[in-house]
Amino acid sequence: MPLRFLHRFVRLAPTGPAQGKGEGMPRRPSPLPPPLGDTFSVRAAREAGVTGARLRARDLESPFSGVRRLRKPDEVPQDHDDSPTAACARVATARLVSTAHAYGTVMSEEAFFCHVTAAAIWGLPLPLRVLRMESRSSPTGTRGERPIDVGVRLPRRGPRVSGVRTHRLAGELLSVREVGGRRVTSPATTWAQLAEELTVDELIIVGDAIVHQPRGRNAIKGAPGSGLATLDQLAAAATAGRRTGVEKLRQALPHIRAGSMSPPETQLRLAATRAGLPEPALDFDVLDPSGAMIGFTELAYPRWMILIEFEGDHHRVSRAQWDRDIEKHARCVELGWNVLRFTGRHVYPTPEPAVARIRAALVRAGWHPGPEPRIAR
Structure with missing residues (x-):
């Protein structure tokens, strides 16, 4: 047997110790420091002692520059809605909220979430068509993930980041709150912003969800004003300056009810x-x-x-x-x-x-x- 062929044979032939269970299986990534959670900034990870190699491991994805998130299969939250597209909408909503949370780890202090992203964070019911957007780069018109909506007050300029849709908004059109440590437009402001993309009936559905007064213990009816916002607050948001879709807001308002x-x-x-x-x-x-x-x-x-x-x-x-x-x-x-x-x-x-x-x-x-x-x- 030629020497060159023999060398190749010996190199490729399996040996005893290498034939055990799990041969050739990639090593499982080491656990991350618990304080980081499922989504974190690279900066925070570095400060916690995480190595560059660990940040490049296969169990992590990078939705934005300087951000890492654990890869997880999409889970369908349980809900009361039985429409054929409801499960898809709930998955898309959960994904949008997760992506917003990821961007929040590097978002500037003056920025805030708004429009459809804010509605998803507040848990408002959204149609699947606004949660998924047409991909302009696809010749087949396939739908992909919606960019997250991030707002700034005029005259500031918003971030120019892939996957982020920036809105420069006038101060009189805004009411901003903090939710889970993130700045988000208030439910009433968010509802008014949705007129850019929702139909009148969809605005009524979202409005009903906002003013709904949840029952307390022993099924006791919620007190007036115990919802995310009141009908008066929705009306004030609809008329707070020049808004896109204001006529749809005016048509929706008389049909919103607190009991749905x-x-x-x-x-x-x-x-x-x-x-x-x-x-x-x-x-x-x-x-x-x-x-x-x-x-x-x-x-x-x-x-x-x-x-x-x-x-x-x-x-x-x-x-x-x-x-x-x-x-x-x-x-x-x-x-x-x-x-x-x-x-x-x-x-x-x-x-x-x-x-x-x-x-x-x-x-x-x-x-x-x-x-x-x-x-x-």
Whole structure:
């Protein structure tokens, strides 16, 4: 055997110790200092003693220069919404918030998050189309991650960073708060800014989420003004100077209600009233004859003894919730209530089937379309 060939054979042939379990497996990156968290600046990592090689490890990504973030699979947060695109929208929202958090580690003190990014940070319901933007560089028109929205007050100039959309804003149009250590436009200001991209109905949905008064312990109704903002604050933000989309804001304001708890409920309410049905009561307490509370429902027509329940997926997967629902509905029926139960498929892609069921129930209960009949005196 030629010497050159023998040398090659010996070099490539496996030997005993190298054939153990895990042969050829890359070494797992060493743990990072816990105070850094999942997202951190390179500067903070260096100060904590992290080496350059560790910062280049495969388990880290760099969404912005000088920033590192642990790579994680996208997780779908559980939510009440059952629309076909809801899961995708929740993933995109979580990703946008994560990217904003990453940029926040190097963001200047005078900058703040605004527009769609601020809405995502506040946890407001956003349509998938604004969370994903068309890629101008792609000939196929594929959609990619939305740049984060960062604002500065005029006359300052904002950052020029890839992945950041800068907004230079007049001071009279702004109210800025701190959320989790980051500067973010207030919910009312954010709602007004969204008029640049949202439709009137989408502004109503977001407005409902902002003014919603969450229930406290023992399902006690939230106090007036306990939401992220009040209707008066939304109105003030809409008229605070010259805004893009101000006409859409004016059209949306009269239809925003504090009792709506989810986008499907808002859409069902809007569809019902536009079809000529009476406006339902929202977040309605159902009481027994003694005044004790049986439960509460999303929409109701007390005059016609009709309750409307929107069943999100948590009603199905939670055994405790399912048991409570069964008991509540049985008790309501005993007291003469007609309980209409809907899921996402009754609202998406169109709420017309749900509206038809509500109309039929109202008619059976004695409701007459058109103006209320006059009472003879």
